Amino acid sequence: MKENKFELMYTRFHGMNDRKIVFQGCFENETEKCRDSLKIFLDDIELKREIIEREGADVRRRYAALPYKVEREYYFIIDLPKDASIIAKKLKLINIISKNETRVICCINLEKFIKNRKKITYSIDEVKVQDNKAVISGWAITKEKLKVKVSDAKNGGNIRNELKEIYREDVINIFPEVNEEYINGFKILCDGFKGRNVVIKLFDSKYVEEEKVTLINSSTKLKSVATFKKAYGYYKRYGLFNTISKVKQKVLHLEDGVDYDKWIREKMPTLEELKIQKNRVFEYNPKISLVIPLFNTPEQFLRELIESVRQQTYSNWELCFSDGSGVDSPINKILEEYSDKDERIKFTSSEKKLQISENTNEAISIATGDYIAFADHDDLLSPDAFYEFVNLINKYNEVDAIYSDEDKISMDGKKYFQPHFKPDFNEYLLNSNNYICHLFMVKKQVVDKIGPLNPEFNGSQDYDFILRCSEITDKIYHIPKILYHWRAHKDSTAENPESKLYAFDAGKRAVEAHYKRLGIEAEVTQPECYGIYRTQYNILGEPKVSIIIPNKDHILDLKNCISSIIEKSTYNNFEIIVVENNSQEEETFKYYESLENQYKNIKIEYWPGKEFNYSAINNFGAEKAKGEYLLFLNNDTKMISSNCLQELIGYCQNERVGVVGARLYYPDETIQHAGVVIGLGGVAGHIFLNTPRGQIGYFAGVICAQNFSAVTAACMMTKAELFRKIGGFDVKLAVAFNDLDYCLKVRKSGKLVVYNPYAELYHYESKSRKKEDTKEKIKRLEKETAFFTKRWNSYYLNGDPYYNPNFSKDKFDCRVAK
Template identity: 50%
Template sequence: MPTGKLEWGRILGRLSPYTIQKGFRYLKHFGFKEFWIRLHERFEPEEIPYGPWYEEYRPDPEELEKQRKRKWKNPPKISIAVPAYQTPEKFLRQMMDSVLEQTYENWELCIVNASPKDASMEYILREYSRKDERIRWKKLEENKGIAENTNEALAMTTGDYVGLLDHDDLLAPNALYEVASALEREPDTEVIYTDEDKVRGEELEHFQPHLKPDFSPDLLRSNNYICHFFVVKKSILEKTGGFRRDYDGAQDYDFIFRCTEKAEKICHIPEILYHWRTHESSTADNPESKLYAFEAGKRAIEDNLKRSGLTGTVTQTKDYGFYRVKYPVIGTPLVSIIIPNKDAREDLEKCITSILGRSIYSNYEILIVENNSTSQEIFDYYRQLSENPKIRLLRWKKEFNYSAINNYAASKAKGEYLLFLNNDTEVITSDWIEEMLGFCQREDTGVVGAKLYYGNNTIQHAGTVIGIGGIAGHMFVDMPRERSGYMHKASIIQDLSAVTAACMMMKRQVFEAVQGFEETLSVAFNDVDLCLRVRELGYLVVYDPYVELYHYESKSRGAEDNKEKIRRFQTEIEFMRCRWEKLLKEGDPYYNKNLSLAKWNYSLRPKD
């Protein structure tokens, strides 16, 4: 969550020989330009430093004691499976201590020791199992690899639910309490995951919080964002057959895919309950230590696509552990591109020229909706455009109402897919139509949105979050185009609650099912409202950053600077507050309660 200028003295003070070596590896991998960009993102100071924030955030001793005294109606037994191999004594003790410190009592810790010749590990495991009978362990005759070692640990479990814990990581003391609480609230839950952070050094310094959204299948295909702490119902675990050794290195990624595919109900607990230890040999701190893991991750995604009945090409991005899925277009369906316009000759010409000149996909029509223009030059331009058989001119003679104009155009469109586009946009990526179509043709997808830039190459839109600024706001506004943002979210495919209609594709059947744009919302929030109604029908809204356009932003409409416009804007805000009151109170499921609603860069939310 970085902003501001780099503090080079602070950075240099933290450079160890290992860090310098790591830097050279990244420089070789990314090249100088991209390495420099990522260096800025990694080391810029946090707006709200995470360390102090976490100290305020974590439950105090009084709260932990209160949790220990809670009376449970039907407390589930939670098994924790740990495959251990050549674990340093300190790490092993700290891991087991973190389980012993849990405020929830109905658990068992099942550890497999895959280091049969390590007398120190065996001594420590015997010591702890004598200390607490809930700690059970098993000695293997040989190291079978991470997947098979984990399966041996899973076979030991007797609980209703099973959680996965790495041998050198830590659970927060309230981790199992929060899991049990979630299960008491929603007993039909079959998969649970939580937020996490990283720890390093002797003092276990907390850093890099991963504050996650609720379940997002497209985000999971972009990155194993679920990762830790992952808990699954025993019956679901048994249906999956456990871990697969062919995916060693990404065995948890493959396992999470197969569990979430089978689960009817998936619960995300937006609390930091898992601490991932970083050291030189861990994937968390040194991705190049396990490059084979990223290839295994690619195969895990490909398998998920096959099992889901989807066809897609998976490629690794330059950022380790992050992937892109590209879906092929089936057939050549007609796409209707709808562009409202008033007077803006220069903007419209730039937009149309970019569509005609850069688009690879050819089966489209352009519907320009003329709305009370007065300049002669725009009508001269319309006459030029009328010679192109792909372009039709519609007239909307009533006052400006973005929703009504687009609804009218949609009723006249011939396409199976509707692509709503602002007149002040300019296409950058030549495969933009087929990229959006690839997603929109999926049965589960209703809306696809794009990544938009201002003319100065800063971000104008990288998805929309409900609650930002009051009702909804775009993410990463004004961030330089080349940056990828918090957890690379500006640059990876994911599911969101909404995207902007400045460039948005929809299935016609879905558009008609929700009866189009809400005409009460004549200017603001109509795209947000439309996306939310599409979500209510169970469809996904996909943000695709590989569709890139410039958006020169509403110059033709003017500012909200008179009493009538201000009154109208306030009315539309009130409409949204009333219609989406429950969602605004509960928070955007694709965001996180610990993130700011006053900033749009995934900054931490200040603690009260």
Template identity: 45%
Template sequence: MKKFQYHIDAAECRTEERLLNINVSGWCAIDGRDKFDILVFQDSELLEEQNVTRVERQDICSLLKQDGKFGFSFQGVFNLDSINDRIQILCVGAQTFELFSMTKKELLDKAEKLEISYAVDFMDFDKGKCTLRGWAVTPDHAKLRFKVLDESGDSCRIKFKETARSDVSKLFFGSVDYSYCGFDIRLDDWTDNKLILRISSDTHQVEQEISRKQIIKESKKRKQKYLSVTEICKKTKGADIASDAKIFFTKGPAALGAQWRERYASEGGKYEQWLRNRTPGRSELRQQAMAEFPCMPKISILVPAYHTPISFLKQMVDSVRKQTYQNWELCVADGGVDDDTVEREMLKFKKKDPRIRYKKLEDNLGISGNTNEALAMAAGDFVALLDHDDILEPSVLYEVAKALNEDESIDVVYTDEDKVSTDLKRYFEPNFKPDYNPDFLCSNNYICHFFVARKEIAEEIAGFDSKFDGSQDHDFIFRCIEKARKVYHIPKILYHWRMHMNSMAENPESKMYCYEAGRAAVEAHLERIGIQADVVFCPNVLGRYQVRYRVQGKPMVSVLIPNKDHIEDLSKCIDSILEKTIYDNYEIIIIENNSTEQDTFAYYEEISRNEKINIVYWKKGFNYSALNNYGAAFAKGEFLLLLNNDTEVIDGNWMEQMLGSCQRNGIGAVGAKLCFPDGTIQHCGVIIGEGGVAAHIFSGEPGDFIGEFARAQLQQNLSAVTAACMMIKRSVYEEVGGFNEELAVAFNDVDFCLRIRQRGYWIAYEPQAELYHYESKSRGYDKDDVNRIRFQREVDSMQRVWGKVLSQGDPYFNVNLTLKNGQCKLKTSHN
């Protein structure tokens, strides 16, 4: 049987009168090669005009490590009356495989008329200015025109901006190729009671009437700090009432009010309340200002200015001058050569405060060149990056200086951040970051703001590189960290990224060139540290990347599968490995453990004829740790891949993706993304310290769920991954002594990962390796007394061995977050 691999990227149908247009595109391979023909059939008859185009697909060539025209596209027009049964597309080589097949009824059901689909999903009204945002598409990607009409039907003057909506493009067209289907419309000085939004193509037109009342209502709802009375009634539970009574009678009405404000805040209001509760008050700020550290490093804050609005400039400078830590300097390099407004204002600040340094540049050198001019002005021990329109918390430099005094080996520091509205009245979208996470940094610039580095490192790497303008900070951060002895994270919101129309904070699609620069920065970093990989855009999220690590050589992978009966599960698992896996240098070791059914041994006899499969026998009682340790003794591979018998491979490159990642220096183990049979997430990584010991993140969410900070979709380092699918270097497995056999069932994989981390290796999560896991979603914990006692014994063992680590929280999560039903949530006293 030849190995057949394929994927249909898009299948679109549309009708125009009695004609049916069909467009199908994708790729396929037989035994990893392109020796085949793509043939189209109507009612089992070969079409005279095939209209099939074969194309090279660099992504597939890279995947298969083979040049060839693996891609194809078909475009055909059919008379509906001539179709009796179906349209088929076949891949015909040494064998024939079906790529696409739909009956006439299925085609008509799928067919779309050339109408406009659209939605207005954001409305805002503030100080006479009206904003509408949304998206609009047609099946044939027609150019659309947008108008806003007033009550009299006359056209209004609008500010229009086309924006990227990759989510919509993926939903409608199966790819991000048509992302620029979003719109942002603004009306200044709007006074009417209603407006009409008109969207038109050459052939169709849609209109939506929107009242002033509706816009104001939506605007207020989004900005409200607390839930409505109706929402409060729905949210309040019996346990809440009992808790309220206890708080009232033991701590008084003020404490009850605080509990209500926290519990009944809207999502936005909840964060703002949280932020207020954790922002230092005047007394604490005075204490910080009086503090003296043994070492008082000077911190030079670098600001490249360019046509900065004066109000933004003043607020930025004021936020620096309000710092409780005093040993700083502000270095502003002004690239606005044709405008002197910034210069006049900065000269005023220089007279007030000698710590402010300013240089008017003769030429605008671009963002990197201008920042390098600011760096050349710096006389400090450390340099910090600040955008010309953003705001610092008064305590940020104090917290940085405090950290530097606690550990003199720290060369790089970064903090958490959020976004702030133009008028500085609303704070939202907090970015609670993990501690230093190199794989996550290759997936996206999660560090971003506030970033501080030792000045001698910044000078050693020659500052900023204009080749990466648009993502110059990402490149600069990489190069600083490559030289740093230690990177330290302060898990506090100390930087506010201002949101306005020209800022990427509000409209990340506005600077698509930045993402290409970011991709190039990741590639350059990997090349410098000697890792061979391809960096591509993450298909679901703007500004995020996937790194495809190239496998070095052809090392053997030993797949270890413990099993007792359940042949239906095991055969599905084995078949999926043998039929789908592209990487071919592997063996499968089935660790048989006291099966009783005759069909099991008959199946063993059948599959043992395959030279890749070896069956070994463990005759003692079930102990997951002991089973894997026993199986590992028979393994021939340099890499061990632990796999549950109730898993099924989804994509053929799963093993190659895990192996390429696991081969890297410093990586100890790699985990995969696991989904339940209904497509929802079972495993995207393990967070330690949650639920007493550990918990899965995003469990139960849809398979394409992005998650907070896009973590469900991105490669990253974690404290632990599940052993239901885990690859380990054999050398690391032996170095840590394998699995702890005292943990027979629960937490053995968590303990194993923590011991790997203790030895200084990283644990990596690889979402591109995706499998189904047929474990029951509702299984829960065993209620049998013996199992419950065993489980509690294993919990106690974990607490005894790892209690200090668990109590400190997970460094790859964030102390300000908690897991609630698998979701990342803001940690409050209420949860």
């Protein structure tokens, strides 16, 4: 007989019964009788077992690291007799390998095991501090509503906290014996600071569990046993070299693995390059008016700012100050000194103290330039800033606005850090946050048309102004170079966002006003962090959505997918079209029959082709669809957010939008998809790949709705009319790149592709997908790669417009290229 070797993964108490113990694992050589090969003894007494079996994509994923294929997972559950620890000493798990061989898989000291049992089954997964806010993540199993109390470990005083419920698919998969409703994922948000010891109390009406934790800043170096385990897990996944690099990055506080201060100094123009810039004669020499509001500006900062402007290699500029400090301003003499020294420097002052909008407007009133540029009173410009702007204006016609990348500079001006590398103009990212910020320059004619800064939005007056600019022009260009250095100090929103909470509220109102002017009905909120805005668009009418799911066998995956839609979706006007693709198993067709008998809005369409062609299969499904919107969905996905369809429709209904994609997770709670970048990792790659759930990514990119060149068709919505007009998926791309090709065709037609982070699903299979390792598959992949890269060669020559060229093409986390 075959050897039925059992691989034990977990031993634990039952999630809802403290007299039951669960042994979870799989068999190496699974046979019909493998279940009988596992025996459980209380000392010498064999115990009866309850057995739960699970199979599907999540099981295959969980055991993917084993050297053999696992299709099925087993949970062996035993009941302990009362006073078990008194009448017996050991609990043994015995595996009968063959007629002549048995092995003891584990031998548990029962008294110790029971003594360490938790009254409430729970786990504190992560503790960190960001922006002086503590975030404590974990889960607990309770029949009643979970309650939380946080107190100071030193003085016992209560700490005000907010409990957020989190859906934890990973925990649900580990506890199949527990009803899903009893599994409480949570995030506890409370005031905190690095090093503070707090006590977390989790309780319901019957039980209480306490755990003491230390609040750890998210940027501190690796430490503690938990961190060691995390590092070891990273080593097992990515290897020794990458782990050493990661540890070095954490310990030395490097910017994405690069010493940014050294990096930027090496990128700065040399004296020879600056000399060449000064001598260049442009065909068009527009006058640039840099307008700056002043308010009790420290003398040193003001002088450094002025000198950074005077050192510009492009000379046709004027520096327009408005001093809103009021009577007896301490900086008037400095302004007079510089205006006498350089006629390009001029200023106006007020006897009353001015708020920032009216102060900036006073500076604009004395500007005479063709373009108006904006800067803060204590920041610095790179000496080539104006040169780069004018160079771009001469390169392209009708430039209405320009912005650059930026970084931060320390108070003493000695260290550069936190670079903000931005995409080219990104309409939906701008609706999510003011990513443009500095350095921003706009044509004077545009300023005259939209009007001055609005005091109603003080604190985010620049955000409101840029949004108004975007409403009348899309000729907004981006220079992917660091041309502006934002001085970071404790009272600035750059380093201490809580110092100006009113500014973030003003930003929210600015986005709302933007939608109102455009006639768009939407709700704007700040769900996760300061300055990041979520938009939920009101759906016009109740349009029908056709959900197209190709399938070949894998019924458990399909059942998981369809059940999540039927049970969770709060949007009901949809049809599901399962496109049957040459299934072989009888069970598959029985399931199809049961679906059509049970649901009027589900139908099975039989694709007539014999060879797999993803494009042709989905095109066939689209031909049968009756919906106004088509949602292409993989059969190995599972809907998380109940409003997933509303989120997708809300964006897709915009006339300017052609495609909307979702945020997808692997079963291990890491990101599988948050947008696609052409050229990343080779042909194309998913940005933020493998980023843990809960992390927001580079400049909150994970949680910002934004434009991308493409999204994955594992979950992709598009307008049915547009799909047919463009010709659907190209059948020449049978397996690879067909979804990306469609997205790029949509963009070529003038429509936008949008990633919506609040349409959330699990995507089970891709992370452990088999490699293209046969000669036939490799040949097909090479052919499709050549076809795709040739068709869209401009993206490889010029770069993806939504991915900054200063980022590495080999990493997926927006780290600086070395």
